[in-house]
Amino acid sequence: MEHGTPSTLLDEAVGSIAGCLLLLHDSVETTAAFLLHHFLKRSLSPHSSNAVIFVSFAHPFSHYDRILRKLGCNLAAQRDNNRFFFFDMLKWECPGEEFRRIFSFLMEQIYDSSDEAEEAKRRSALVTLFGKIQKVIGALPQERRSSVTIMIDDISLMEVAARGSMNLVIDFLHYCHTLTSELGCSLVALNHEDIYSSTKRPTLVLQLEYLARILIKAEPLTTGLAKDVHGQLTVLNRGTYDGAESKYRVHNFHFKVKENCVEYFIPGSRT
Numbered sequence: 011m012e013h014g015t016p017s018t019l020l021d022e023a024v025g026s027i028a029g030c031l032l033l034l035h036d037s038v039e040t041t042a043a044f045l046l047h048h049f050l051k052r053s054l055s056p057h058s059s060n061a062v063i064f065v066s067f068a069h070p071f072s073h074y075d076r077i078l079r080k081l082g083c084n085l086a087a088q089r090d091n092n093r094f095f096f097f098d099m100l101k102w103e104c105p106g107e108e109f110r111r112i113f114s115f116l117m118e119q120i121y122d123s124s125d126e127a128e129e130a131k132r133r134s135a136l137v138t139l140f141g142k143i144q145k146v147i148g149a150l151p152q153e154r155r156s157s158v159t160i161m162i163d164d165i166s167l168m169e170v171a172a173r174g175s176m177n178l179v180i181d182f183l184h185y186c187h188t189l190t191s192e193l194g195c196s197l198v199a200l201n202h203e204d205i206y207s208s209t210k211r212p213t214l215v216l217q218l219e220y221l222a223r224i225l226i227k228a229e230p231l232t233t234g235l236a237k238d239v240h241g242q243l244t245v246l247n248r249g250t251y252d253g254a255e256s257k258y259r260v261h262n263f264h265f266k267v268k269e270n271c272v273e274y275f276i277p278g279s280r281t
Contacts, residue, residue, distance in 0.1 A: 018274050019261075019263050019274040019275070019276070020045075020048065020243065020245070020263075020265075020274050021052070023245040023247060023261035023263075024224055024226070024245060024247065025247065025249060027049070027159070027196045027198070027224065028156075028157075028194060028196055029156075029190050029191070029194045029195070029196065030190055030196060030197070030222075030223035030224060031187055031190060031196075031197045031198075031199070031218075031221050031222045031223060031224075032049070032196065032197070032198045032199075032222065032223070032224040032225075032226070033199055033201065033218050033219065033221075033222035033224070033225050033226070034046065034198070034199065034200040034201065034226050034228070035201055035202075035203040035225065035226070035227045035228070036200070036201075036202060036203065036227075036228040037202065037203060037228070037229065037230075038202070039230050040228045040229055040230045040240075040241040041228065042200060042226070042228035043163075043200070044265075044267050044272050045200075045226060045228065045243075046161065046163055046198070046200050047074075047077055047078065047081060048272065049159070049161070049198050050062060050064070050074070050078065050083070050161060051078060051081050051082070051083045053159040053161075053196075054083055054085075054088050054093060054094060058157070059154055059157050060093070060157045060158065060159055061092070061093045061094070061095070061146075061150060061154060061157065061158050061159070062088075062093065062094050062095070062158070062159045062160075062161060063095045063097070063143055063146055063147075063158060063159070063160045063161070064094065064095065064096050064097065064161045064163070065097045065099060065139070065143075065160070065161065065162045065163070066096065066097065066098060066099055066100070066163050067099045067100070067162075067163065067164060067167035067168050067170075067171055068163045068164055068167055069100075069163070070098055070100060071085070071096045071098060074096075080269065080270050081270060081271070082270075092150075095146050097139065097142065097143075099139075099168070099171065132172050132173060132175060132178055133178055133181075136172070136178055136179075136181070136182045139182070140182060140185045140186065143160065143186070143189075144189075147189070147193065147195070155193050155194075155195075156193055156194035156195065157194075158189075158193070158195045158196070159195065159196040159197075159198060160186055160189065160195060160196070160197050160198070161197075161198045161199070162183075162186075162197075162198070162199040162200065163200050164199075164200040164201060164202060165179065165183070165199050165200065165201040165214070165218070166201055166202040168182075169214065176212065176213060176214045179214060180213070180214055180217050183197075183199070183217070183218065183221075184221075187221055199218070201215065201218065203215065203227075222248075223247070223248050223249065224245070224246070224247050224248070224249075225245075225246040225258070226243060226244070226245050226246075227243065227244045227246075228241055228242075228243055228265075229241060229242050229243075229244070230242075231264070238266060239264045239265075239266060240264075240265055240266050240267050241264070241265055242262065242263070242264050242265070242277070243261075243262070243263055243264070243265055243274070244260065244261070244262050245260070245261040245262075246258035246259070246260055247259045247260075247261070262277060263275060263276055263277060264276075264277050264279075
């Protein structure tokens, strides 16, 4: 479980993320990477016993370690203390001996076409990845298994790594989502919403939004650029209020990204 009290407008709007999917949407114009850093630091707070499993398709460990150090969180130390587990998916094409063993087994059973063989290769890699996530959680003490946050950066690059196979990505995310209900784990995922050129929203995005209890959108200001405001956040929280699950409760506020922190404030309080 999470401990401590919310310290920002963002934390107040989000509340606890235990046992749910938190989905981050951004765009090329307005990145939500700072939100990923925020929830990473929050999950590794000294006031909590949380562990983080970070699946990265975008950057190596050194990138996040450098940024989190500026925010007052030492990822290398957290890794040594078995609170931070990093899967570097930039090496997707060389996933190791376990992948080759599973892939060889599958190839013995699949002869129809090279496309099917490639599909099996990608699927086995994702199954192997999920198996490693389960293994990390299973190795934790029983009382800590419900205090795990799985973070994915980012889903759009996962789809690229899967050679555009949206179904494989959806299956993998569903596997991870089962851990939120079965064990009480949290799942935080970043997706670039504007990479899809079609006006029709893709199945992947619709599936994610359906599963998400909390959705945060980082967008540019509708009024254009401002010196003291870098963008706006919309937080849609489908939490439980007065003992019953409600429709999304909406929060809107602005933000400014600084070197060592991010400021959040009510619209209209700055120019």
